[in-house]
Amino acid sequence: MKQQSESWVPIPADSDFPLENLPYGVFRAENGENHIGVAIGDSIFDLREAAAAGLFDRALPDCAPLGAPTLNQLLAFGRATWSAIRVRAKQLLSSDGEAVHRAKNAERMVIKQRDVMLKLPFEVSDYVDFYSSIEHATNLGKILRPGTEPLLPNWRYLPIGYHGRASSVVVDGTLVVRPNGQAKLPDSNSPAFGPTKALDIELEMGFVTGRSTRLGEPIPVEQAREHIFGLVIVNDWSARDIQAWEYQPLGPFLGKSFATSISPWVVTLDALEPYRCPGPPQEPPPLPYLEQKEDFSYDIELQVFLQSAVMHQKHMAPAIIAKSNFKAMYWSMAQQLAHLTSNGARIPAGGLYASGTISGESPDSYGSLIELTWRGTKPLKLPSGEERGFLEDGDTVIMRASAHRDGLPRIGFGEVRGTILPAE
Amino acid sequence: MKQQSESWVPIPADSDFPLENLPYGVFRAENGENHIGVAIGDSIFDLREAAAAGLFDRALPDCAPLGAPTLNQLLAFGRATWSAIRVRAKQLLSSDGEAVHRAKNAERMVIKQRDVMLKLPFEVSDYVDFYSSIEHATNLGKILRPGTEPLLPNWRYLPIGYHGRASSVVVDGTLVVRPNGQAKLPDSNSPAFGPTKALDIELEMGFVTGRSTRLGEPIPVEQAREHIFGLVIVNDWSARDIQAWEYQPLGPFLGKSFATSISPWVVTLDALEPYRCPGPPQEPPPLPYLEQKEDFSYDIELQVFLQSAVMHQKHMAPAIIAKSNFKAMYWSMAQQLAHLTSNGARIPAGGLYASGTISGESPDSYGSLIELTWRGTKPLKLPSGEERGFLEDGDTVIMRASAHRDGLPRIGFGEVRGTILPAE
Numbered sequence: 054m055k056q057q058s059e060s061w062v063p064i065p066a067d068s069d070f071p072l073e074n075l076p077y078g079v080f081r082a083e084n085g086e087n088h089i090g091v092a093i094g095d096s097i098f099d100l101r102e103a104a105a106a107g108l109f110d111r112a113l114p115d116c117a118p119l120g121a122p123t124l125n126q127l128l129a130f131g132r133a134t135w136s137a138i139r140v141r142a143k144q145l146l147s148s149d150g151e152a153v154h155r156a157k158n159a160e161r162m163v164i165k166q167r168d169v170m171l172k173l174p175f176e177v178s179d180y181v182d183f184y185s186s187i188e189h190a191t192n193l194g195k196i197l198r199p200g201t202e203p204l205l206p207n208w209r210y211l212p213i214g215y216h217g218r219a220s221s222v223v224v225d226g227t228l229v230v231r232p233n234g235q236a237k238l239p240d241s242n243s244p245a246f247g248p249t250k251a252l253d254i255e256l257e258m259g260f261v262t263g264r265s266t267r268l269g270e271p272i273p274v275e276q277a278r279e280h281i282f283g284l285v286i287v288n289d290w291s292a293r294d295i296q297a298w299e300y301q302p303l304g305p306f307l308g309k310s311f312a313t314s315i316s317p318w319v320v321t322l323d324a325l326e327p328y329r330c331p332g333p334p335q336e337p338p339p340l341p342y343l344e345q346k347e348d349f350s351y352d353i354e355l356q357v358f359l360q361s362a363v364m365h366q367k368h369m370a371p372a373i374i375a376k377s378n379f380k381a382m383y384w385s386m387a388q389q390l391a392h393l394t395s396n397g398a399r400i401p402a403g404g405l406y407a408s409g410t411i412s413g414e415s416p417d418s419y420g421s422l423i424e425l426t427w428r429g430t431k432p433l434k435l436p437s438g439e440e441r442g443f444l445e446d447g448d449t450v451i452m453r454a455s456a457h458r459d460g461l462p463r464i465g466f467g468e469v470r471g472t473i474l475p476a477e
Numbered sequence: 478m479k480q481q482s483e484s485w486v487p488i489p490a491d492s493d494f495p496l497e498n499l500p501y502g503v504f505r506a507e508n509g510e511n512h513i514g515v516a517i518g519d520s521i522f523d524l525r526e527a528a529a530a531g532l533f534d535r536a537l538p539d540c541a542p543l544g545a546p547t548l549n550q551l552l553a554f555g556r557a558t559w560s561a562i563r564v565r566a567k568q569l570l571s572s573d574g575e576a577v578h579r580a581k582n583a584e585r586m587v588i589k590q591r592d593v594m595l596k597l598p599f600e601v602s603d604y605v606d607f608y609s610s611i612e613h614a615t616n617l618g619k620i621l622r623p624g625t626e627p628l629l630p631n632w633r634y635l636p637i638g639y640h641g642r643a644s645s646v647v648v649d650g651t652l653v654v655r656p657n658g659q660a661k662l663p664d665s666n667s668p669a670f671g672p673t674k675a676l677d678i679e680l681e682m683g684f685v686t687g688r689s690t691r692l693g694e695p696i697p698v699e700q701a702r703e704h705i706f707g708l709v710i711v712n713d714w715s716a717r718d719i720q721a722w723e724y725q726p727l728g729p730f731l732g733k734s735f736a737t738s739i740s741p742w743v744v745t746l747d748a749l750e751p752y753r754c755p756g757p758p759q760e761p762p763p764l765p766y767l768e769q770k771e772d773f774s775y776d777i778e779l780q781v782f783l784q785s786a787v788m789h790q791k792h793m794a795p796a797i798i799a800k801s802n803f804k805a806m807y808w809s810m811a812q813q814l815a816h817l818t819s820n821g822a823r824i825p826a827g828g829l830y831a832s833g834t835i836s837g838e839s840p841d842s843y844g845s846l847i848e849l850t851w852r853g854t855k856p857l858k859l860p861s862g863e864e865r866g867f868l869e870d871g872d873t874v875i876m877r878a879s880a881h882r883d884g885l886p887r888i889g890f891g892e893v894r895g896t897i898l899p900a901e
Contacts (some may be wrong), residue, residue, distance in 0.1 A: 177642050184727060205725050210668050211659050215727040216640040216734070220603050221692065230693045232820035235635050235764065244634050246764050246819070268645065268736065269654045269901060295820070301629050303608060309819040310640070312692065314679020332503045340659065340670050395670070396656035396719070396735040397901075401644040461635040477693060477821075 058462075061150035062163055064094035069323035069455060069465025075142055076283065076318035076466070077124055080169040087122035087172055090164070091142055092318050092467070097164045098146060100138075106156040112141040124175040124282075124319065128263030128402040132279050132322075135263070139323050173224040174285075178401035180222055180313070181393065182289060182409065183214040183383035186231045187333075189412040192424045197297075210335060212384035212392050214409075217289075218310035219286060222405060225317045225469045231446060231476040232311040235297035248476035249292035252444040255410040256357050256420030256452055257287040258379050261319055262404040264439050269397040274345050277387035278322060280400055285317040286355075286454050287407045292422055293443070295467075315405070316454075316469040326462055328352050328456035330380055340390065342395055349387040353379035353456045353466075355411060357420070362447025363437045371451055372436050375425060377411045377418045379454070446475045478732075480621055482886075485574035486587055488518035492877060493889025500707070500742035500890070501548055502702060504593040511546035511596055514588070515566055516742050516891070521588045522570060524562075530580040536565040548599040548743065552687030552826040556703050556746075557878035559687070562830040563747050597648040599685060599711075602825035604737070605640040605817065606681075606713060606833065609808035611757075613836040616848045622723075633761060636808035638833075641713075644705035649741045649893045655870060655900040656717035656735035672900035673716035675851050675853075676868040679834040680781050680844030680876055681711040682803050684810050685743055686828035693821040698769050701811035702746060704824055710740040710779075710878045710893045711831045717847055739829070740878075740893040748888055752776045752880035753854060754804055761828070763812065766819055775801035777880045777890075779835060781844070785858045786871030787861045795875055796860050801842045803878070808862055870899045 058072040070092040071078065079096055082088040089295060090097035103109060104119035113119065118126035127135070130197070145153050153159050183239070184190055187204070194203025207213065231252055237244040256436055263282045266272065289309065296308025332350035342364075355378060358371035384392075389406060410420040419425045422443055426432050429442030449472040455465035482496040482845050494500065494516040504521060506512040514521035527533060528543035537558060538544065539556030542550035551559070569577050574688070581899050608614055613627070614637075618627025630636065655676055661668040687706040692695060696704055713733065720732025756774035763769070779802060782795035808816075813830060834844040843849045846867055873896040879889035 179642055180640075205720055206666070207661075207690070207725065211723060213723065213727055213730075216604075216642055216731055218603055218640055218822055219643065220828075221822055223692065227692075230821055233695075234820050237631075243761070244631070244764070246766055268647065268651075271657075290822070294504070298631055299635060299637065300726070300728070301631065302724070302728070303637055304638075304724070304726070306639055307820045307822070308821045310817075337667070342670055347702070393731070393734075396716070396731045397654055398642055398645055398656050398734045447715070 059148055060093060060146045061148065062093050062096050064145060069430050069467055070093050070094055071462050071464060072143060072439060073462055074320060074321040074464040075139060075234050076325050077174060077322065078318045079123055079174045081172060082169065083475060085136050088123065089124060092166065095166055097166055097169065098142065098315055099162045099164060102158055102162045103145065106158055108145055108152060109141055109157055110140065112137040115204065126402045128175060128261065128282055129265060131264040133212045134223055135282060135321065136323055139321060139430040151442050168180050173222065173226060174317060174319055177219040177222045177405045178403040180217040180219040181214050182407045183212050183384065183389050184215045184409040185212050185389065186409055186412050187383040188414055189410040189420060189424065192419065196423060196428050209384045211387045217305045217313060220440050221310050222313045222315060224315060227314060227471065229290055229312045230474045231296065232292050233476055234292060235298055235305050236294035237298045244298055251293035252260055252473065253291045253422045254357065254450050255289035255291055256355055256375065256377060257283050257407045257410060258288040258353065258405040258454065259315060259405050260284050262400045263402045265275055266394065266400045268399045270399065271388050272394045272398065272400065273345065274387045274391040275319045277390045280390065281386060282317040283296055283326065285319055286466050288314040288450065288452055288469050289407060290314065314469050314471045318467045320464065320466055325351050325456055327461050330457050332379065332385055333383055335383065343388050343391060345385060345387060346458055349381065349458060350380045350386035352458060355379060356453045357427045358451040359435065359441065360437055360449045361439055361445065362439060363439060364435065365465045367437065369436055373377060373451065375417060375419060376439050377413045377420055381413050382408055382411060416454045446473050448473050480697065483572055484517060484570050485572065486517050486520050486570060492518050492526065493891055494518055495886050495888060496567060496570055497886055498744060498748050498888040499563060501598060501746040502742045503547060503596045503598045505596060506593065507741040513543055513545065514698050516590065517570055519590055521590055521593065522566065523588060526582055526586045527569065530582055532576060532580055533562065533565055534563040534571055549827045552599060552685065552706050553689060553869050555688040558743065559706060564864060565747060568775050569704065589726050595648060597646065598741060598743055599827045600847045601643040601646045601829045602747050602827040603710045604641040604829045605638050606641045606831045607636050607808065608812050608831055608833040609813065610836050611807040612838055613834040613844060613848065614758050616836060616843065619851050621849060629725065634695050639728045641737060645734050646737045646739060648739060649896065651738060652898050653714055653736045653895045655897045656716050656719065657900055658716055658731050659722055660718035668722055673718055673719035676897065677715045677717050677846045679713035679715055680779055680799065680801060681831045681834060682708050682777065682878065683711040683739060683829050683831040684708050686824045686830065687826045689826045690818065692823045693758060694823065695821065696818045696824065697765065698811045698815040701814045704814065705746050705810060707743040707745040709743055709857040710876050710890050712738040712874065712876055712893050712895060713831060738893050738895045744888065744889050744890050745895055749775050749880055751885050752882050756809055757805065757807055757825045761805065767812050767815060769811060774804045774806065775880060776882060777878050779803060780877045782875040783859065785859055785861060785869065786865055787863060791861065793860055795873065797842060798857055799841060799846055801837045803835055805837050806832055806835060827849045870897050872873050872897050
């Protein structure tokens with residue numbers, strides 16, 4: 054691993070946020086307002102304060118987007134502006150930081166992350182959830198439709214997806230109340246209403262769109278990078294029993310719409326560029342509108358941890374329950390975006406596009422409990438001696454992600470964490 | 478039909494917009510900005526100008542929501558405020574209108590509808606499409622899954638629905654480009670990409686939510702009225718071939734997401750109150766959380782018209798192709814909202830909740846071409862001598878709706894119109 058670059062802001066050696074990263078987030082500042090900032094080490098560089106002091110005047114003629122309470126205005130610009138701001142931020146945070154120290158209010162520009170509350174970084178305009186891991190789709194086919202061909206005939210031709218509930222997207226740390234809903238037991242004639250008995254997670258990455266398009270304007274694969282601002286970790290909480298009863302014929306609805314958690318820092322595509330790598334082979338070859346001439350996968354390692362209430366009380370660390378990698382996804386983000394807009398659907402600033410559960414080939418790389426426990430038949434054993442098929446009240450799930458490449462420093466996403474509260 | 482009430486604004490006898498209606502819309506005012514107004518006769522009463530002149534000071538302590546460029550701020554309030562504004566608007570527009578005439582800028586407060594462009598009245602926060610007509614669900618089961626039980630086992634237990642694409646919702650008059658997409662012919666081994674050959678309509682009504690809730694707060698059936706501001710007509714354009722190939726297992730996606738058209742005037746629940754009526758019987762009885770003690774159906778007559786390019790050139794009037802009624806819907810709006818929030822999903826201000834295709838029992842009351850033509854096997858005959866299975870380029874579809882009750886004036890929704898342009 055390469056040495057991190059030098060900054061005048063102290064950066065711990067194992068930090069997710071070296072100078073090479075600079076992910077964007079929104080935090081509640083001392084004045085009670087939401088400010089945009091970039092993470093560096095254990096700190097945040099307050100872009101609103103920095104822009105107000107004139108430090109971004111050359112990167113951005115009108116600094117209003119950096120003074121806004123969410124990233125949406127900034128997202129409305131395109132890659133050229135995003136890159137110019139990033140270059141300037143890196144410059145300001147490099148070496149001796151003289152430009153910052155000379156500025157008015159310099160002392161207000163660097164805040165400790167632990168001292169502030171992180172907010173949802175952008176207002177989610179549309180939320181789409183894809184289904185682009187061939188291992189996940191195959192596992193679910195085997196579990197839910199045993200004895201048939203696990204992968205449906207359309208799967209290898211298009212990135213299957215559906216729209217989710219934008220207003221249910223919440224930020225890291227938000228408590229998740231166990232949802233009520235209708236479910237029907239296999240041996241029952243009719244459904245009953247009550248708390249889900251099959252609360253699950255889905256380990257996903259999501260990309261955030263900007264530079265909105267007009268209705269009727271498709272985005273070709275090779276243009277995708279102009280519209281993808283960056284990525285977050287997504288935990289697509291799922292109630293499997295509610296979903297199983299409701300999903301025919303129009304797809305998942307209340308089994309998913311109670312909460313979707315994202316990590317608070319949006320890691321930019323610019324920061325991830327050095328970690329781009331080839332994706333898996335695609336057979337049959339994609340139709341021309343989905344053809345991809347460049348690599349558009351990213352080497353991002355993912356981990357899922359679980360800590361039960363008992364483990365928490367006994368001060369036992371969260372246990373790792375899955376390890377996966379984003380580069381295994383069959384359909385790339387560029388193909389997802391090209392497909393999604395091929396019918397003329399427009400891209401709003403602040404769209405969230407999740408990958409679908411990221412499962413690998415080995416059983417310890419599956420990104421959901423239904424796969425990890427094979428629908429509860431192989432329960433997970435926790436260090437406390439407890440077992441888990443699905444989640445229990447008081448369980449905390451933590452997902453982490455970081456990009457890797459030989460000779461480069463690791464850059465991380467922070468984490469997305471959620472604790473289950475009992476049904477109300 | 479009862480005589481309409483008197484107003485100082487002239488109201489044609491057959492108008493959709495008597496004083497009893499006063500639906501809300503947004504129009505582009507002379508100054509180039511978007512203003513909120515209510516429709517009255519062929520005119521619009523400009524609520525931004527009226528509020529700026531102090532005419533709403535008693536109904537609304539802070540008049541900012543009436544000066545906003547969309548209805549969303551107004552939607553954030555609850556029924557008490559909505560009703561107070563309505564009462565005041567009715568008073569200002571009644572009889573001699575003295576209060577208005579005395580006000581500053583009185584001459585700017587009433588504009589002819591034909592002189593301005595109507596805009597999307599609210600920013601759509603989340604869009605859900607239900608599937609609540611038992612006739613429609615049964616017809617589609619017969620057409621798509623012949624030889625099996627047409628209604629799936631879950632249908633009578635819950636209002637089936639799915640999330641659609643909020644950023645594809647457009648206002649009346651927006652041109653609809655024929656979408657491209659993947660479809661697979663039954664006798665082909667693999668799909669092809671190109672313009673849809675099965676472009677369809679869906680006749681629906683949609684309700685608009687306000688008084689947003691927090692995540693985890695269900696809305697009981699009897700509270701639904703506090704959160705439903707009003708209704709619009711919805712044309713849920715559908716590409717049946719794209720939909721058929723993509724929809725397993727996660728539901729409709731690109732077959733629907735290219736455009737959804739709504740009528741420009743939101744008719745309030747207050748205005749519709751006199752037209753409330755019983756809905757159809759429900760068997761089995763709904764689970765307790767979906768039980769409904771009051772009537773929550775509305776007698777709203779619906780009409781669909783089609784005019785081909787040839788008919789347009791020959792000055793032939795649009796031909797009526799279907800007549801239906803909203804009161805036939807099996808699941809009510811209150812039940813849809815109670816179901817949707819039963820898992821804790823929150824309601825944003827500006828949510829749009831469409832009913833699903835409104836089909837009646839007789840074949841001339843079906844709300845989609847796939848049903849009206851029984852998947853093209855019984856083509857429609859147009860007055861021009863042309864036939865239609867699905868829509869051709871240049872076709873214009875117009876949907877109209879109005880509420881009826883003996884002894885009361887008719888109140889209407891205006892119309893939602895869309896013309897098909899060739900694929901790009």
